[in-house]
Amino acid sequence: xxxxxxxxxxxxxxxxxxxxxxxxxxxxxxxxxxxxxxxxxxxxxxxxxxxxxxxxxxxxxxxxxxxxxxxxxxxxxxxxxxxxxxxxxxxxxxxxxxxxxxxxxxxxxxxxxxxxxxxxxxxxxxxxxxxxxxxxxxxxxxxxxxxxxxxxxxxxxxxxxxxxxxxxxxxxxxxxxxxxxxxxxxxxxxxxxxxxxxxxxxxxxxxxxxxxxxxxxxxxxxxxxxxxxxxxxxxxxxxxxxxxxxxxxxxxxxxxxxxxxxxxxxxxxxxxxxxxxxxxxxxxxxxxxxxxxxxxxxxxxxxxxxxxxxxxxxxxxxxxxxxxxxxxxxxxxxxxxxxxxxxxxxxxxxxxxxxxx
Numbered sequence: 001x002x003x004x005x006x007x008x009x010x011x012x013x014x015x016x017x018x019x020x021x022x023x024x025x026x027x028x029x030x031x032x033x034x035x036x037x038x039x040x041x042x043x044x045x046x047x048x049x050x051x052x053x054x055x056x057x058x059x060x061x062x063x064x065x066x067x068x069x070x071x072x073x074x075x076x077x078x079x080x081x082x083x084x085x086x087x088x089x090x091x092x093x094x095x096x097x098x099x100x101x102x103x104x105x106x107x108x109x110x111x112x113x114x115x116x117x118x119x120x121x122x123x124x125x126x127x128x129x130x131x132x133x134x135x136x137x138x139x140x141x142x143x144x145x146x147x148x149x150x151x152x153x154x155x156x157x158x159x160x161x162x163x164x165x166x167x168x169x170x171x172x173x174x175x176x177x178x179x180x181x182x183x184x185x186x187x188x189x190x191x192x193x194x195x196x197x198x199x200x201x202x203x204x205x206x207x208x209x210x211x212x213x214x215x216x217x218x219x220x221x222x223x224x225x226x227x228x229x230x231x232x233x234x235x236x237x238x239x240x241x242x243x244x245x246x247x248x249x250x251x252x253x254x255x256x257x258x259x260x261x262x263x264x265x266x267x268x269x270x271x272x273x274x275x276x277x278x279x280x281x282x283x284x285x286x287x288x289x290x291x292x293x294x295x296x297x298x299x300x301x302x303x304x305x306x307x308x309x310x311x312x313x314x315x316x317x318x319x320x321x322x323x324x325x326x327x328x329x330x331x332x333x334x335x336x337x338x339x340x341x342x343x344x345x346x347x348x349x350x351x352x353x354x355x356x357x
Contacts, residue, residue: 176241
């Protein structure tokens, strides 16, 4: 009964949000049946090479081969340049969204981003039209992304430092404590201040295509530091009001993703599954990590997150901890309701991609 009530409530919220400026939500329809034909399923391409890491460190040459194989499988072509052209126009500014706060070992690994950027540059895309971004500059710096950007001639940027767009926002009745850096912080005492989360100008005025590159790393409230969370929480300000409680995140994260400067600009997603850390969140705790040596590619961010959750739960069951509770997965079913992807195993097809010798 609770699930039905929440579904009705979410649909009602979506109708209200459609009337607000700066908000776009796709039409809601019933999810396909579990026996949907293969053409209706979400496809996740998995590239694996046991030589991809050595003692948790990526091997750049191997990772580059894996990236090209994944891109070609994603686009069903034998050319990485042709694959990129399917998703990216020559005039696009491509933003690689990374999760840098956990650091270079368990966050998005710079070697994976470097391989993607090198492949895109080799396809003829201008380096200055490539941006690596996250929310905070300090996280990007500590993870080594400015150095990477300098080496490749690309840019790096933090959404906080780029500033917030006054005309593009997500409105929610939950009012949180505004922090320094939030758009409305100087006007925090005014009535209604704190209801809105404003989109970064980096995404409303600069980046035109987004490629999500997220780690296989646990998140205590969302299950995984993944695609849906990465697309939403790094793109807007005033998110602390949601980040303390799973129920609020389950509603806000998919709705923020649906903003017209976010989800409609998503090209595809990559899960950096070279290593799976299944406990510890942003702390590097490699005794809670398993090496998978995989990269996963899909145009469905929800399916990528669903498979990441499965992998984390599998590792936890193999290495149990007393009192550990199952993840709340409502955020992904809500994202599926908003037609962002598949949150059911029967709707996801996993395709292993063999590497050429």
